[in-house]
Amino acid sequence: MSYPTVVIGAGVVGLAVARALALRGHEVIVLEAETAIGTQTSSRNSEVIHAGIYYTQGSLKAQLCVQGKALLYAYCEERGIAYQRLGKLIVATEPAQEAQLNTIAERARNNGVHDLKRLSQQEALALEPHIRCHGALLSPSTGIVDSHALMLHLQGDIENAGGVVALVCAVASIDASTRLRDAQAPLLIRTLDGNELEAGLVVNAAGHGAIPLAHRTQGMNAQHIPQAYFVKGQYFTLTGKTPFQRLIYPVPQIGGLGVHLTLDLGGQGKFGPDVHWCDRADDLEVREEDAAAFAQAIQAYWPDVSIDRLQPGYAGMRPNIGGPKMASPDFAIQGPQTHGIAGLVHLFGIESPGLTSCMAIGNRTVQALGLE
Structure with missing residues (x-):
C-alpha cells in the first residue's frame, strides 16, 4: 500500500x-x-534575500544560503514574483571596525560569495551620501522579496x-x-x-x-x-522617505547582525531587529520605549535620524536551538x-x-x- x-x-x-x-x-x-x-x-x-556572508564555513546555513539565493532569484524571475536586487552596505562606523570588514570579506569568499567589494569612505559616500562610516563592504547580491x-x-x-x-x-x-x-x-x-x-x-x-x-x-x-530558545527581534518603521537606496548594516554584533536598515518593495524603510531572549514564542509586543535605543544604534551610521521618525512596527521570534551564551x-x-x-x-x-x-x-x- x-x-x-x-x-x-x-x-x-x-x-x-x-x-x-x-x-x-x-x-x-x-x-x-x-x-x-x-x-x-x-x-x-x-x-531580505541574504548573500551568505556571515555564516560559519561549511555550515548548513552557509551552504544552503548561497544555494538558496541562486534558486530563489531564478524562481522569482521565472514566476514574476516581485523582488529587487538592491544590494547592501556593511559599514564600519569606527576605525577599529575596518579590520572586521576584512574578516567578513574573507569568510564570504570561503562561503562561495565572490562579489563583495571593499569600499573606502569616499566610495561609500558616493553611493549613499547620508551615511557615516570609515569604510564599507558592498554586497551587490543582497536583495528583498515579496515573501x-x-x-x-x-x-x-x-x-x-x-x-x-x-x-x-x-x-x-x-x-x-x-x-x-x-x-x-x-x-x-x-x-x-x-x-x-x-x-x-x-x-x-x-x-x-x-x-x-x-x-x-x-x-x-x-x-x-x-532545547528550544526564543529570540525576539523588534522592528521600528521610518516615517517619511528614506534617503538610502540600499540596505545598510553595521558590522555584526554578539547575538545578531545589529540594528540595520532594510527597505520594502515600496521603498519604506524599517530598522531592526534587536535581540531579546524570551521565555515564550508568543511574546511579540513591540515596546515603544525602545525607540530611544534604536535611534542611538542607528545614529552610529545615520547621524541625521530623529527618534520622532521611528514608529513601532512588528516583532519576529526566531526558533533558536542555541542559548544566549552559545555560538x-x-x-x-x-x-x-x-x-x-x-x-x-x-x-x-x-x-x-x-x-x-x-x-x-x-x-x-x-x-x-x-x-x-
Missing part, C-alpha cells in the same frame, strides 16, 4: 519542502494549524502537482513506534480534532512547534531533540541517520537565513529522506 507524504507546517520552509517532494512525484499533504499559510515566523521577517507572493507560488506548485494544503489542521502527535519495528509500516499522525492519517514520509516543518511536536512523537528518543547554532535537518526512524525528518532551528534558503532546504530534506 502507498501512503501519502505529509509536511507539517505551511510557512515558507514547509511549503518549499512540500513543493520539492511534490515535483518529484510524491502525493503530498501539507497540514497547517492556522487559517492561512505563512502567518507565523514567515510573516515576521525582514524579507507572501513567494509562498502563494510555492502553494500553487504543490497543488498543480496534485498536492493539498489543509488549513486549520493542527497536529497533536506522531506515532512512529510501529515504524521502528517495521520499516514498511505507516507513520500515524493524529490531529487535534481527533482525525488520524497514515503517512509514508513525514517532515516536521512546524517552526516554533517543531520541538514540541518532536517530544510528542512516539518512538522518538528525547536525546535527539534540542550561533546551525540549521538542524534531522533525519533517520540521526534518530533511526525511517521516513521522518525534523527541521529544528530554521531561523535566518531560512527565507533565503527555503528552496535549498527543500532539496536537502529530500536527501535526508533518502530520496536522492
